[in-house]
Amino acid sequence: MFTLNDRVVLIALLTTASTPLTAAPFAYISNQLADNVSIIDLATNKVVNTVAVSGKPAGVAVSPDGNKVYISTPEADGFAVIDARKQQLLTTVKTSNGALGITVAPDNKRLYVADWFKNTVSVLDASNLEIIKTITVGQSPSGLVVSPDSRWLYVANRLDNSVSKIDTHSLTVKKTVTVGEHPFGLAIDSTGGRVYAVNVESDDVTVLETAAMKSIATIKVGALPYAATLALNDSRLFVTNMDDGTISVIDTDTLTNIGLIEVGEKPEGIGTHTDDRHIYVANWFDKNVSVLDAKTLQVTETVKTDRGSRAFGQFIAR
Amino acid sequence: MKKILLPLAATLLCFTGLANAHGPVRQDTEETITINAPAEKVWGVIKDFGDIATWHSEVFTATTEGGNVKGGKRVLTLKDGNTVTEELKKYDEAGMSYSYKITDMSTVKTINYAGVDEKVPALPVANFSATITVAPQGDNSQVTWKAGYYRAYTNNNPPEEMNEATANAAVKAFVSTGLIDLKNIAEK
DSSP, X not given: XXXXXXXXXXXXXXXXXXXXXXXXXXXXXXXXXXXXXXXXXXXXXXXXXXXXXXXXXXXXXXXXXXSEEEEEEGGGTEEEEEETTTTEEEEXXXXXXXXXXXXXXXXXXXXXXXXXXXXXXXXXXXXXXXXEEEEEOSSSEEEEEEOTTSOEEEEEEGGGTEEEEEETTTTEEEEEEEOSSSEEEEEEOTTSSEEEEEETTTTEEEEEETTTTEEEEEEEOSSSEEEEEEETTTTEEEEEETTTTEEEEEETTTTEEEEEEEOSSSEEEEEEOTTSSEEEEEETTTTEEEEEETTTTEEXXXXXXXXXXXXXXXXXXX | OHHHHHHHHHHHHHHHTOSSOOOSOOEEXXXXXXXXXXXXXXXXXXXXXXXXXXXXXXXXXXXXXXXXXXXXXXXXXXXXXXXXXXXXXXXXXXXXXXXXXXXXEOEEEEEEXXXXXXXXXXXXXXXXXXXXXXXXXXXXXXXXXXXEEEESOOSSSOOGGGSHHHHHHHHHHHHHHHHHHHXXXXXX
C-alpha cells in the first residue's frame, strides 16, 4: 500500500531516472555547417539535444567514461569540450589552426589532436587539457586511433600515403608504413592487433598488422571511402563510401567484401553502438544519420540531424 | 628575402598539386523552385544528362558520351567559353533524380598568390558533386538542386578568388539561374 507521500517519492525517483543526465549510450554528431552537435539517444534513436559549437565542428571523441565529448573545431583553432551529463558546452581549448582528427586514450589520461596544416599531433593531459608535447608526423594527419591498452597511437598521414605508429610513453614515432592513396579514417580492433586504414583516393582499405606494422591486405571498396568501424566482435568492417552513398561490408576473417548497403548521400563518419551490433552513419548531404543492423545489413532507421553532418572519429562511447 | 620565401613556396606547391583535397570544411548549396507544370513534364526537360544546354542559359553547348547511366559524361561549354566536365554517379528514372560530379574544368585565369601560381577553375570549387530531383506536388512540381563542394584553394588562408564566399556565390548563381530557366521552359 502506497501512501500519498510514497507515491510522490516514487514518481520523483522515476522522473530522475528518465532524465537524460545519465552517461552512455549516446551518439554525438558534429554538424559542421550548422555549427552544432546533435546528441542522439541510442535507446530511442531520437535527437534529445543539440549543443551549439562554433568553429565548424568536425572531429569527435567521447571519453571512455562517457562524461566528456571532445569536438575538433578547425575554424576555431582547437576543440570544444561538452559535458556529456549536462549536455552543455563546458569549455574550448586552442591548439593550432588545422585541428581535425581527435581521440581520447582508453585509459582516459590523454587526448590527441591532429593538425591538418601543421603536420603535427598535439598530446594533451585529459585532466587539465594542457599540451604535454607536439609531435611532428607526416603530411596532413587525419584519423587517429589508440590501442586498447593506451600504449600506441596510430595516425593516418593523408598526403604521405602512410600510417605512423607512435609510442605513447616516449611520444615519438616508432614506425611509419606506406598504405594506399590518401588514408583518412582509421579503425582498430579490440585486441589492438589490427588497424584498418581507409584510403580516399585509391578507393580501398589497407589492413595493417600492428605488431610489425605490416600491410597484410588491401581491400577494394566504393568511391571516395572516408572512415570505418568494426562490429559483431570485430568480425565485420563497415566503410563509408562518400561518392557512392554506400557502406561496404567486409568480412575481417576472409578480408573480402560481403555486402553493400545504400545509405544517404555523402556518408562520412561511422560508429558502432555499445551493443556491438548497430552502426551509425552520418550522411553529410542528407542532414541525417542512418542506423544499420550489422547482422542483417539493413537500414533500420534514419535520424534527422543538421547541415553538414560529419562525425569524424569515435562519436559513441565505447 | 628570396631565401626565406623559396621553401614556403615549395611547401605550398605540394598542396596545390592535389586533385581532391579535403580541407576541413565542405560547403553546400541547396535551391528549390516550384514549377507550375506536372513532374513528368519537368523531368522530361532535364532527364537527358547530356542535354543541359537546351535548358540552362549559362551553358552554351554540351557534348555527351555514355548516356543516362553511371559513368556517363557531359562536357559543358559555358557562355564565357570555359569548360566543365561532369560524370553521372547515380541515375534514378523512377525517382526523377540524378547525381553527378565535376571531373575536370578549364582554367579561367592564373593568379599569383603567396608566391605561387594558382589556377582559378571555371567554377571556383574543388571536389564538386550535385543532385537534381523533381518531386510531384499535385499537378505541379518542386525541383531541388543541391551541391556539395570545397573552395578552390585547398591550403590555409585562401585568396579572394578561391575562397568559400566566392565558391558559394558561383554555385548559387549557376544553380538558381538553371532552376529559373527550367521553370520558364516547363511552364510554357
